[in-house]
Amino acid sequence: MVFELRGVRGGAVGPPTEGFEVAYRDPCGSELRRPLTDVWAVRFEDAAPVREFHSYKGQRHLPGLWWSSTAGRHVGYESWLERDHVMLLDFDPLVVGVSSQPFWLFWTGSNGKGVSHAPDYFARRDDGSAIVIDCRPADRRKPRDLMKFEATQSACDLLGWEFRLVGAPDPIRLVNVRWLAGYRHPRHPRHRQEAPAAALREVFHEPWPLIDGACLVGDPIAVLPVLFHLLWRNELSVELSVPLHARSLVHPGVR
Known part of the structure; x- marks a missing residue:
């Protein structure tokens, strides 16, 4: 939440405009x-x-x-x-x-x-x-x-x-981003995981349920960390104003 400050002091003298x-x-x-x-x-x-x-x-x-x-x-x-x-x-x-x-x-x-x-x-x-x-x-x-x-x-x-x-952020968005933050380290798409990352980008070229798309690529235990990393990097996207779950629709991202 972002707050506007103008006028917080009523008719008092405003802040300086120079001399900083x-x-x-x-x-x-x-x-x-x-x-x-x-x-x-x-x-x-x-x-x-x-x-x-x-x-x-x-x-x-x-x-x-x-x-x-x-x-x-x-x-x-x-x-x-x-x-x-x-x-x-x-x-x-x-x-x-x-x-x-x-x-x-x-x-x-x-x-x-x-x-x-x-x-x-x-x-x-x-x-x-x-x-x-x-x-x-x-x-x-x-x-x-x-x-x-x-x-x-x-x-x-x-x-x-x-x-x-x-002030305090939106609690649902905060929880979702906090979950994705657990997969923010760049180790997740490296080495043997580069192929799943490319496959996930292809699968989610159009909106698709999260768990269904992961299963199409391979074993979810191995694929989901890569998927969450791509969501963290905004290479794929998901609606964060509602709780993230297995049926959440994953879309192409902004990167």
């Missing part, structure tokens, strides 16, 4: 700080996180690392909500790069004091466009947080980036 600075770490770990207008071409999808992901006894949120098939490396998350959204970014066929905690954004608030915020994710699409994502449940958005999100959206607007403030 960005601090980030390049892939080699060097720390840089530059005006926002100077970083439009930086590959933030390759940037190292500007904050560490701490784990300690008794903490309420659950940080960890998601192995991204898109990036070919681990991407950090600080909560299960962030994990769910980095998984959905990993599944998105238009996303070609993603990083967590990509930069610090600095600006001066209306009270003259400095303000900073580190968005949760930066994603790059295959057309070169960019998305900045913040994850926060709708019932945990305090006024100070909303002001930061609104300022971040203003900064993104200046560079032509999309900004998303996201």
Whole structure:
């Protein structure tokens, strides 16, 4: 779910439209700080996180690392909500790069004091466009947080980036994608499995029930992991707004 931020502060003074600075770490770990207008071409999808992901006894949120098939490396998350959204970014066929905690954004608030915020994710699409994502449940958005999100959206607007403030994803789609994510590793179509992958693309050239098509190719125990990998890669597609099951119709994909 994506939320619109405009007008969240009623008649209060809006976010700044200039004066932003960005601090980030390049892939080699060097720390840089530059005006926002100077970083439009930086590959933030390759940037190292500007904050560490701490784990300690008794903490309420659950940080960890998601192995991204898109990036070919681990991407950090600080909560299960962030994990769910980095998984959905990993599944998105238009996303070609993603990083967590990509930069610090600095600006001066209306009270003259400095303000900073580190968005949760930066994603790059295959057309070169960019998305900045913040994850926060709708019932945990305090006024100070909303002001930061609104300022971040203003900064993104200046560079032509999309900004998303996201909450809990659709639960059925989430469960389906989480299942397919178990087959995201590229090992599934390799070596002796390359033939089943080609056969599955041929069988599902037209819509066909999932289990019937798998059985046409061979032993389902061997074929289904390859099929789920092709669904993860969007080489084949299935309706994800309803629970995935054996009779789900599989279609040609977008790749």
